[in-house]
Amino acid sequence: MRILSLEIRVVLVEPMYQGNVGSVARAMKNFGYSDLVLVNPCELEGQARAMASHARDVLEGARITSTLEEAVRGADLLVGTTGASSLKTGEHIRLPLYPAREFKEKIKEYSGTIAVLFGREDNGFNNDELKSFDMLITVPTSEIYPIMNLSHAVSIVLYELSELEGGNNPLAEGFDLQLLYGHLDELLEEIDYPAHKKDKTSLMLRRILGRAGLTPREVQTLRGIIRKTERKMGFATEAENLQKVEDSESTEKFI
Amino acid sequence: MRILSLEIRVVLVEPMYQGNVGSVARAMKNFGYSDLVLVNPCELEGQARAMASHARDVLEGARITSTLEEAVRGADLLVGTTGASSLKTGEHIRLPLYPAREFKEKIKEYSGTIAVLFGREDNGFNNDELKSFDMLITVPTSEIYPIMNLSHAVSIVLYELSELEGGNNPLAEGFDLQLLYGHLDELLEEIDYPAHKKDKTSLMLRRILGRAGLTPREVQTLRGIIRKTERKMGFATEAENLQKVEDSESTEKFI
Numbered sequence: 299m300r301i302l303s304l305e306i307r308v309v310l311v312e313p314m315y316q317g318n319v320g321s322v323a324r325a326m327k328n329f330g331y332s333d334l335v336l337v338n339p340c341e342l343e344g345q346a347r348a349m350a351s352h353a354r355d356v357l358e359g360a361r362i363t364s365t366l367e368e369a370v371r372g373a374d375l376l377v378g379t380t381g382a383s384s385l386k387t388g389e390h391i392r393l394p395l396y397p398a399r400e401f402k403e404k405i406k407e408y409s410g411t412i413a414v415l416f417g418r419e420d421n422g423f424n425n426d427e428l429k430s431f432d433m434l435i436t437v438p439t440s441e442i443y444p445i446m447n448l449s450h451a452v453s454i455v456l457y458e459l460s461e462l463e464g465g466n467n468p469l470a471e472g473f474d475l476q477l478l479y480g481h482l483d484e485l486l487e488e489i490d491y492p493a494h495k496k497d498k499t500s501l502m503l504r505r506i507l508g509r510a511g512l513t514p515r516e517v518q519t520l521r522g523i524i525r526k527t528e529r530k531m532g533f534a535t536e537a538e539n540l541q542k543v544e545d546s547e548s549t550e551k552f553i
Numbered sequence: 554m555r556i557l558s559l560e561i562r563v564v565l566v567e568p569m570y571q572g573n574v575g576s577v578a579r580a581m582k583n584f585g586y587s588d589l590v591l592v593n594p595c596e597l598e599g600q601a602r603a604m605a606s607h608a609r610d611v612l613e614g615a616r617i618t619s620t621l622e623e624a625v626r627g628a629d630l631l632v633g634t635t636g637a638s639s640l641k642t643g644e645h646i647r648l649p650l651y652p653a654r655e656f657k658e659k660i661k662e663y664s665g666t667i668a669v670l671f672g673r674e675d676n677g678f679n680n681d682e683l684k685s686f687d688m689l690i691t692v693p694t695s696e697i698y699p700i701m702n703l704s705h706a707v708s709i710v711l712y713e714l715s716e717l718e719g720g721n722n723p724l725a726e727g728f729d730l731q732l733l734y735g736h737l738d739e740l741l742e743e744i745d746y747p748a749h750k751k752d753k754t755s756l757m758l759r760r761i762l763g764r765a766g767l768t769p770r771e772v773q774t775l776r777g778i779i780r781k782t783e784r785k786m787g788f789a790t791e792a793e794n795l796q797k798v799e800d801s802e803s804t805e806k807f808i
Contacts, residue, residue: 321702321705324698324705325701327695328694328698328701330695330697351700352698352700437712439583439584440585440715443583443607443608444583445583445606445607446579446583447579447580447604447704447708449702449705450579450704450705453701453705453708453709454708454712457709457712460693485778486778489778489781489784489785490781490785491781499774502771502774506762506765506771507761507765509765510761510762510764510765511649511764512761516757516761519754523744523746526745526746527740529744530745531782531786
């Protein structure tokens with residue numbers, strides 16, 4: 299039975315600088331990958347380990363092969379990475395060239411093992427290598443200086459491929475936001491905000507707060523500020539009465 | 554006349570390894586950026602130049618400052634980058650934390666100068682530094698090993714931002730934002746906001762407004778609302794006297 303998952307293998311072809319190999323190991327672990335294969339690498343000693351930092355397990359677990367064929371054995375799709383600038387020569391070999399982000403869209407429905415290959419720091423891949431790949435991808439860069447450091451290129455490709463989403467900021471619920479907006483409108487009334495400007499200003503406040511993406515705690519704090527302001531102005535509002543319990547139970551506790 | 558474009562400044566706070574500084578310069582040039590500021594950097598010699606490769610111009614053009622304040626002078630929005638893992642302590646300082654991609658979505662309509670700040674390789678930013686930022690962003694990583702190499706983090710953030718072309722909404726200038734923040738603090742005083750909660754609430758207000766990316770007109774409107782509120786509460790503040798002329802000349806006209 300075929301396991302339905304997408305495995306990513308990183309293959310470095312004849313990397314020349316051990317610091318880069320260590321940095322690649324680190325970037326892999328940062329994005330949750332560990333399958334590293336090195337084809338005829340440079341010597342790997344102290345500097346590789348130093349740059350790998352806490353990804354020494356990935357570095358030490360790397361498989362070393364003497365040929366590209368061995369390195370990609372068992373992989374279902376061979377994806378080479380290349381700089382867009384190298385397109386000027388041998389276009390028939392290299393095209394089409396997908397940006398890493400588009401590549402991710404193309405493969406997201408698939409399962410299997412994808413070997414993502416990176417060439418030598420100085421000369422990339424030779425033509426025979428390029429011909430053996432199923433797809434070519436690139437990281438879009440400035441035309442003025444398109445040649446990225448090897449580990450940076452690996453890092454960006456893995457960043458794109460990883461499904462890590464991060465950022466779990468809970469947004470305030472729409473209902474609470476409406477209460478806040480209503481409360482702000484009430485304040486505009488209370489401070490005798492000019493009638494002809496009130497609607498536009500009310501809308502502007504909604505826009506500002508809307509795009510700030512308020513958290514529940516922030517909504518509570520903002521309403522607390524408005525309540526205290528109303529109290530200071532001598533207004534005891536309906537909102538205040540309704541909110542008294544909440545005030546002592548939640549706002550005080552959270553802020 | 555304000556130029557409508559989005560400028561990105563990269564600020565490295567006390568980078569410890571010259572190889573990283575060189576790699577950052579290279580990544581910047583790869584994505585078309587050149588405005589680099591270094592706050593109290595390590596020595597920059599042969600290794601920095603070697604890692605900068607063909608971006609020696611960016612490295613040599615870097616501005617070196619002794620304080621963070623100098624480094625961000627003239628910037629309209631201060632955006633700190635931090636690992637998601639550091640969220641465990643001091644959540645009120647760090648939250649909310651936007652993934653780099655989401656950040657890009659938030660700012661794509663704006664123009665102005667954005668300083669993107671990166672902390673020390675070992676300890677990131679201290680709390681005072683974190684508090685001075687308008688927004689915090691992160692690169693989503695594996696929980697197992699979330700600590701990225703500095704230049705990789707810069708590279709991915711710039712990769713995300715580089716598709717930006719600048720929109721048509723000019724950001725309010727940093728100076729005007731500070732006046733607004735000061736005005737809000739004044740209001741908290743006037744409404745007798747509890748002293749033990751005031752600092753946190755003041756910080757929260759900065760965060761909300763910082764990430765909303767206010768336009769100059771919005772800053773004026775918000776200050777107008779605060780002034781009218783102060784007036785209603787019976788306070789005739791210094792700010793009000795200073796702003797009277799402006800009030801009739803600009804706020805009325807715009808809203």
